[in-house]
Amino acid sequence: MLYVPVGVVFVNAVVDDGGATLAFVREVLTDPFYFGALADVFAEPLSVRHHLASVAGWLAAVSVSVSLEYPLPGVPLPVPVPGLETPGIRTGLFGFTAYQAALSTVASVALGLPAAYILANYEFRGRQTLRSLTILPFVLPGIMVAVGFYAMFGRTGTLNGLLGVGGVGPYPFIEWNPLAVVIVAHAFYNAPLVARVTVAAWESVDARTVETARSLGASPRRAFRDVIVPQLLPAILTGALLTFIFTFMTFPIVLALGGLQLATVEVWIYDRVRRLAYAEAATLTVLETLLSLALTYAYLRYESAQSGLARGAGEPDREPLFPDLRTALSPRRVAILGYGLVAVVVFVGPLASLVAGSVTDGSGLTGRHYAFLLERQLEGADYQTLPWVAIRNSLVFGVATLAVAVPMGVVVSVVTVRAGRGGAIVDTLAMLPLAVSGVVFGIGLLRGLVFGIPLPGGWRFQVTGAVAIVFAHAVAAYPFVTRNVSPLLSNLDPAMVESARALGATRYRALRDVELPLVASGIVAGAAFAFAISIGEFSSTVILAGGGQSYTMPVAVERYLGRRSGPAIAMGTVLLAVTAASFVVVDRVGGRFER
Amino acid sequence: MTELRLEGVSKAYGDTVALEGVDLTVRDGEFFTLVGPSGCGKTTTLRTVAGFEEPTDGAVRFDSREMTGVPPEQRDVGVVFQSYALFPHMSVAENVGYGLQFREPPDGVTVDERVANLLELVDLEGMGERSPEQLSGGQRQRVALARALAPAPDLLLLDEPMSALDAQLRESLRRQVKRIQSTLEITTVYVTHDQAEALAISDRLAVMNDGGVEQVGRPQEVYREPATRFVAEFVGDNNVFEGEVCGGDGEYSRVDVDGETFTLPTVPEGTDRVTVCVRPGALSRSAERNRLTVRVETSEFLGETVRVNGRWNGTDIVLQRPTVPERDELTVGFAPEDAHVVARQ
Incomplete structure (x- = not known):
């Protein structure tokens, strides 16, 4: 689930008109705009002497000084500032x-x-x-x-x-x-x-x-x-x-x-x-x-x-x-x-x-910021960003994310806890979503699933933006379910399940009567986290929503912020209220905030 | 009730052999103990009986029923674990009654009556509504016992049930378990690493080592006539000598131990090398035969007696004395009848 979109991005980077090429990569690596002084090194990796000479030249030009400055304008409070004068270095x-x-x-x-x-x-x-x-x-x-x-x-x-x-x-x-x-x-x-x-x-x-x-x-x-x-x-x-x-x-x-x-x-x-x-x-x-x-x-x-x-x-x-x-x-x-x-x-x-x-x-x-939101909702045109649509989308995506992320997180948890040493590897792989940015994931989904992947026989595998958003949210959210369920699951004394079975319960009954009730609080807490993550997810959503209708509250906040700050702040407050509510849920069920 | 038989049971995890060819018979209504150091296979044996592990080889039978492949929930066994494994989200009564969802309470009583009876049996009347977290260690242990007994299982399996408790509590609980077991006449397998506990509580016991059974017998037999050197050293304090038979006169054998000649009970014809076991209490200053001069190293005051640790001819010696010895050397002896001789291969 995670690897397909990321793979799509990788393929995009090295394939040009059907042929494999490293031209894009070389172009970026050697462009000072991206890599600054290092671009030079990537362009001519073998001219070591030249690079050493430029480092030495740079070091020679460094000077250290201390000066008094007045950081707050209009306030006569001198603060000594150690100055490190370095000749401009292009960082890229x-x-x-x-x-x-x-x-x-x-x-x-x-x-x-x-x-x-x-x-x-x-x-x-x-x-x-x-x-x-x-x-x-x-x-x-x-x-x-x-x-x-x-x-x-x-x-x-x-x-x-x-x-x-x-x-x-x-x-x-x-x-x-x-x-x-x-x-x-x-x-x-x-x-x-x-x-x-x-x-x-x-x-x-x-x-x-x-x-x-x-x-x-x-x-x-x-x-x-x-x-x-x-x-x-x-x-x-x-x-x-x-x-x-x-x-x-x-x-x-x-x-x-x-x-x-x-x-x-x-x-x-x-x-x-x-x-x-x-x-x-x-x-x-x-x-x-x-x-x-x-x-x-x-x-x-x-x-x-x-x-x-x-x-x-x-x-x-x-x-x-x-x-x-x-x-x-x-x-x-x-x-x-x-x-x-x-x-x-x-x-x-x-x-x-x-x-x-x-x-x-x-x-x-x-009250005019909220009034603006209300007015926009009532009178705004379809192409404009409507507050209620954003709230509704956020809630729908949040619930859909729960439906995907909770079973996924629980399954990963069970596999990790049960698998012993192999579980550590599963655990690491499963936590990788935390290391891949939402923007990257969003692009992968957009280029892959939303634009469609050709399948043999003339078919195309293609999903809508909304499905892709839920997909992205679920991938970002399930590690939190896993993190909440795993500790409870691994603390379960295996002798408890064995006792239940010796007393006549089948494996399934033991799961229902003993294991599930004992990890329930972790599942609910994980679900609340997953919901909060989905509500707040911005990076992949903003890419997948594009100019379309599947924008969420965070995306709406950003769109408003571009023009007027007041309504953006009001919208942000609504977002805060929804996020806070899901944390009240976590707290009520005695959820674990701990890893 | 039920007789339990293990026939050539082996269990391997990959290359590691946990059990090798274990043969045991636990008689109907017997209190049978598996005792041995950690890693000897006693818990694996118990788990094989309960059905949590399937033997790699051999068979487990309840009476004449072959149990291979029968899942634990269909075996009619009650299990008590060292960690008690009480369900923390259920009350004491719900814990005890849990198994009665799957099996009818015996004697036509209702579930509630059965739960109340069992709580009474383990001296926990009126505690049914409490949560396991509100109980002390000893009380939790008794709840676990009541829960295991509630569906009237054919077999009761106890896996080191006392080892998390302190010494005094352990002794009183041990007596209570024994009393309940003999009242119910339920066939019981008890696993412990504590040989004193095993001697105190068992009708018969099996001493296990390295995945195999070293000796099966009544406590007195195992204590007085250990079958192997391992049993001699594991069960109670013992002085163990290795020697070679160097003569005999029909009444006694003479055995050479590190250059000293001991007079011992006659060994069977053809026995060459022997292990000689002498309990500390049998070494006395007044005994006239088999005298040895022991260099005293340490003395431990135990109340009734003093345990003296010393060396003789490079062998560790344990003595029991009424007082702390005042000299560095003690000469003691033992009567031939007090020694137990085991032939070695």
């Missing part, structure tokens, strides 16, 4: 994509580690809830988060609104530095991921190993450095590597906040597809997929090398966060509070701004 599209991914990774780790520290070491009300919520950004629709950041940092956004109360601004934050906003948005997504994996590692550190180090003479700081840090590093690296992979394949956020001026590979591919340059798009796609697969492979290798680590028995003790006023004023607690404020701004800010932005404009409360 791939270089820039990697560059922003690296910056995003640094930002995500920087924002995620303090959260991990607090969650793992302090006890406070809502700690469990917060810990569970770290999975949430993962399924929040990217386009919605992008609009949320727009609602926060935009010219009429909440930040400017707050500054306006103080009499400064408004500032065009996004226009000033779109890259910075994009990176913060990426951190919104990935810092919780980094925090999750790190907290999990931290909690599995056996408290007794720290006590042993202390009894052997290590100070608390030394024990932390010698015992805890080495056990956390693998998790931090895992989180960083995953973040890099995800932000390398970033699409909706850059599309909505940066546009073509900040184009990453994915955005550029999308643009090529809209201009019907399929061969070029396919070639870029192949190169991108190869890169992301290589990274994913590295990640999986790394993860399996780490899985042999012993699981600690004793969880570390957690201190109360604010036991009394005196402790609350200690430097450490104040730093935690400060971090909390930053976290609130980054994580709550965009979502709150989204909701606030949908009912306000520059001058105060208003």
Whole structure:
């Protein structure tokens, strides 16, 4: 199911008029627009001396300086900025994509580690809830988060609104530095991921190993450095590597906040597809997929090398966060509070701004954004993007995705858990959808199934855009079903099924009476995830919907955003409401947010 | 009721042989124990009887019925696992009553009555509405036992049911299991790695090692007359010597052990090499024959007695003494009648 569309893309990249060719690939590799300075290397791979000379020349021109700057205009606050003067280096599209991914990774780790520290070491009300919520950004629709950041940092956004109360601004934050906003948005997504994996590692550190180090003479700081840090590093690296992979394949956020001026590979591919340059798009796609697969492979290798680590028995003790006023004023607690404020701004800010932005404009409360949606629905022409059609499509696709993804995810789970060692391979293969971007998958489906695959005997295998969208959503969603069902399934004591059978139940009855009830919560939680993924999926949908009628809520948000931000923000809020509702379901059934 | 027979049962997983030619007969109403170190095949034997594993070779019979190919749900066996395997999403009563959906309760009672009777039998009256999670380990164990017994199975199979419990609880539960078993007169196969437990609870037991049966017998027989060196060392403390027969006078045989000559009960004609087993309690300072001077290494105070570990001629020796010895060396002996001699091939 996954491999056909991806295969179609690969074939597209190397076949021209029925003949195999590497011309497209060579063209892209040697074009400085895509690979910057490296294009030269791909063009003449053997002239090593020439390449070394250019590297040496570049290094010779690097200069380091420190200067005072005033980052906030109108505020006389000098900040020393270390300046690294490098002669312009042409990074190209791939270089820039990697560059922003690296910056995003640094930002995500920087924002995620303090959260991990607090969650793992302090006890406070809502700690469990917060810990569970770290999975949430993962399924929040990217386009919605992008609009949320727009609602926060935009010219009429909440930040400017707050500054306006103080009499400064408004500032065009996004226009000033779109890259910075994009990176913060990426951190919104990935810092919780980094925090999750790190907290999990931290909690599995056996408290007794720290006590042993202390009894052997290590100070608390030394024990932390010698015992805890080495056990956390693998998790931090895992989180960083995953973040890099995800932000390398970033699409909706850059599309909505940066546009073509900040184009990453994915955005550029999308643009090529809209201009019907399929061969070029396919070639870029192949190169991108190869890169992301290589990274994913590295990640999986790394993860399996780490899985042999012993699981600690004793969880570390957690201190109360604010036991009394005196402790609350200690430097450490104040730093935690400060971090909390930053976290609130980054994580709550965009979502709150989204909701606030949908009912306000520059001058105060208003209902006109929703009114616009209503009006468009009632009076809009067929070729326009109608809100109700988008909502209806989203719901229909969501339900259809459930019907495909849930059985698929459960079957993969059963095979993985039952198959023992072979299961690990199945598990890896089944998780590959996470490594192939939605845009790539969308193009594959479009070129393959929607345009049709010729079959022997003059038949064509062809599906409509709507079917292809469900297909794409199901592939993106089923890993979440598997991730939720597998742990429950593997925790099932096989002796339970055997007991049922010894008591007279057939294999089928044992499945119905014992196994299913015990994994039911995982299936429901997985289904809610699958639904949320389908509702929020943007990358393949926007390609498959094209200019047609099978657009969904996220696609509608993007189309509105192109013209007016108010209705886009209102539409984004509707999307948030639907997504939130599916999470209430997860919570009600005691679903596992954990992997 | 039911007699269980295993005839030449073998089980291999690929190249690994788990069972090799096991022959056993468990008599009607008997409490029969399979005991041995981990990996000896005792659990595989039990699982073969239950039908969770099919033998690669040989046959399992309940009375005269050949059970090969019969799925577990049609075998009429009750199984209790070490992990209890209670269904966590069902109440205690639902757990106990689960098997009664597939088999009529015996003696014409209703399902509810049967469940209540069994909970009473295991001293859990009135606990039916609880969830298994609210119970202690010992209580869970008894629920698992009640659940296995509810459909009145032909055979009761217990797979290390006590090993997750602490020592005192284990002993009291063991007595309760034994009492219930003899009241119901149900043919029972019990698997354990604890030889003391096996001696205490069984009518008969089989000592297993390396996928095969070393010895079958009543506890006293296995303890007093171990058939092999393995059994001698596995069941209870024992002092084991290897020696060669070097003479005899009709009443006793003389056996050379590392240059010392022991006087032992007569061995059969033609026996050359023997294994000699002497229980620690049989080594006394007053015995006049078979004297050996043991170098004392450690002493363990056990309450009633002191266990002394030492060396003699390169062999480990275990002694039982009333007090901790004050000297480094102890000279003890044993009467020929207290030694058990096994011929070696």
